[in-house]
Amino acid sequence: xxxxxxxxxxxxxxxxxxxxxxxxxxxxxxxxxxxxxxxxxxxxxxxxxxxxxxxxxxxxxxxxxxxxxxxxxxxxxxxxxxxxxxxxxxxxxxxxxxxxxxxxxxxxxxxxxxxxxxxxxxxxxxxxxxxxxxxxxxxxxxxxxxxxxxxxxxxxxxxxxxxxxxxxxxxxxxxxxxxxxxxxxxxxxxxxxxxxxxxxxxxxxxxxxxxxxxxxxxxxxxxxxxxxxxxxxxxxxxxxxxxxxxxxxxxxxxxxxxxxxxxxxxxxxxxxxxxxxxxxxxxxxxxxxxxxxxxxxxxxxxxxxxxxxxxxxxxxxxxxxxxxx
Numbered sequence: 001x002x003x004x005x006x007x008x009x010x011x012x013x014x015x016x017x018x019x020x021x022x023x024x025x026x027x028x029x030x031x032x033x034x035x036x037x038x039x040x041x042x043x044x045x046x047x048x049x050x051x052x053x054x055x056x057x058x059x060x061x062x063x064x065x066x067x068x069x070x071x072x073x074x075x076x077x078x079x080x081x082x083x084x085x086x087x088x089x090x091x092x093x094x095x096x097x098x099x100x101x102x103x104x105x106x107x108x109x110x111x112x113x114x115x116x117x118x119x120x121x122x123x124x125x126x127x128x129x130x131x132x133x134x135x136x137x138x139x140x141x142x143x144x145x146x147x148x149x150x151x152x153x154x155x156x157x158x159x160x161x162x163x164x165x166x167x168x169x170x171x172x173x174x175x176x177x178x179x180x181x182x183x184x185x186x187x188x189x190x191x192x193x194x195x196x197x198x199x200x201x202x203x204x205x206x207x208x209x210x211x212x213x214x215x216x217x218x219x220x221x222x223x224x225x226x227x228x229x230x231x232x233x234x235x236x237x238x239x240x241x242x243x244x245x246x247x248x249x250x251x252x253x254x255x256x257x258x259x260x261x262x263x264x265x266x267x268x269x270x271x272x273x274x275x276x277x278x279x280x281x282x283x284x285x286x287x288x289x290x291x292x293x294x295x296x297x298x299x300x301x302x303x304x305x306x307x308x309x310x311x312x313x314x315x316x317x318x319x320x321x322x323x324x325x
Contacts, residue, residue, distance in 0.1 A: 066131040066139050067092040073126075087146060088241050091128035096143050100150050103163055103187060106195045111185060114148075114168045122148065130241050135282040136161075142241050153244055155282040160190035162280070164203070177229040184235060186285070204287035206233050206248035206275035216263075217273060220253045233275050244280035245295050249273060267317045274319050290319045 060081070064074035072094030075081045081090040096104070101123045105116060112119075127144055134140035136154020144150055148167035155162065166184045186198040208230055209217070217228040228250070236247035250273040253259055258271045265273040277288045279295060298320075 064092060064131075067094070067129060070094055070097050070129070072129055087144070087149060087237065088128040088130050088142060091130045091241075093126045094129055095126055096123055096129070096150070097141070099161065099189065100141070100143060100152075100163075103165070103189060103195045104150065107165065107185075107187070107197075111197060112165070112167050112183070132241055132244070134244060135280070140244065151240055153280045155280070157283065160188055160193075162198075163187045163189065163195075177231055203285055204276070204278055206230075206287075209233075213265075217250060217253075217259070220257050220259050221250070222254055223257070235278075239296060242297055243295050245291065246278040247296070248275035248278065250275070267319055269316060277319075290321055292321050296320050 060075065060077065061068070064072075067074050072092035074092035075090055104112075104119050104123065109115065129141060129143035131139035131141055132151075134152075134154045135156065137158060138154060140152045140154055142149065142151045148165075150163055150165050153162040153164070164184065164186055168183065184203065186202045187195045188198055189195045209228060214227040214229075217232070218225045221228055221232060232250050232252065233248050234251065236249055236251070239245055239247075249267075251270065253271055253273075259266050259273060261271075263273065265275070267274050277291045277296065278285050279288050279291060296317075298317075
């Protein structure tokens with residue numbers, strides 16, 4: 001995972017010593033967005049150290065039952081839950097399950113610039129993994145690290161599963177202006193069939209910047225940059241272990257030249273530029289301009305700016321609403 005969001009976010013997690021108070025163990029429910037098994041986020045934000053799985057040792061074992069059924073070793077208390085494993089907070093560790101292994105080995109080397117022997121070795125090793133409440137009968141699963149990650153998306157059609165995979169890919173020249181998210185691919189695996197690479201349209205891309213936006217954002221990205229590139233828009237993956245949503249945004253702005261608060265795309269205390277949410281709706285990924293806080297829960301950590309919505313800071317993220325979806 002190359003997103004600068006993840007680098008900033010993980011660094012913040014490791015630096016934080018405490019966060020918001022845990023909301024405690026909550027009963028599984030089906031909220032308005034249809035996600036099963038995930039307690040509603042408290043108004044003050046998700047305590048990412050616990051990520052909805054806080055409680056006694058016995059209840060933690062129950063909450064990690066799906067991961068343990070895959071043979072994974074999971075945190076036994078909230079101290080272990082507070083540790084970050086690469087891109088996943090409070091993860092279990094284990095080998096990727098058979099369906100993930102089959103998919104990884106079936107991806108042509110032209111789509112994933114990684115020899116089959118390297119993939120086979122990666123599958124033999126243990127990696128962080130965590131179950132995520134989803135829209136299917138069984139939970140979704142996020143597995144991997146900053147080198148390669150895979151996430152399943154269950155849905156309304158129980159005969160198959162959709163996956164996102166991001167890993168090594170060939171690149172050359174100016175990395176800033178490479179095709180957007182070249183190594184993020186969507187696959188569909190129907191029962192008993194080989195994985196099928198979904199067309200690029202299956203993973204909605206943000207709209208290309210206008211000429212005026214390129215000139216407007218370029219100087220904010222760096223003092224020597226006259227114009228922004230479409231590839232400056234990155235995928236914010238920080239909520240994938242909570243919800244089936246990715247956000248397109250520019251985050252790499254020069255702190256000495258902040259983007260003005262009047263900019264129509266600006267959000268957050270860090271001054272990112274918003275280019276849309278990609279939401280799994282149970283059958284396809286769709287691009288949305290705005291989502292509810294259920295689909296983009298805030299993350300509040302002591303000393304860390306975020307997108308939490310309260311009566312006093314709703315302007316921090318104008319693209320996240322409190323409406324039920």
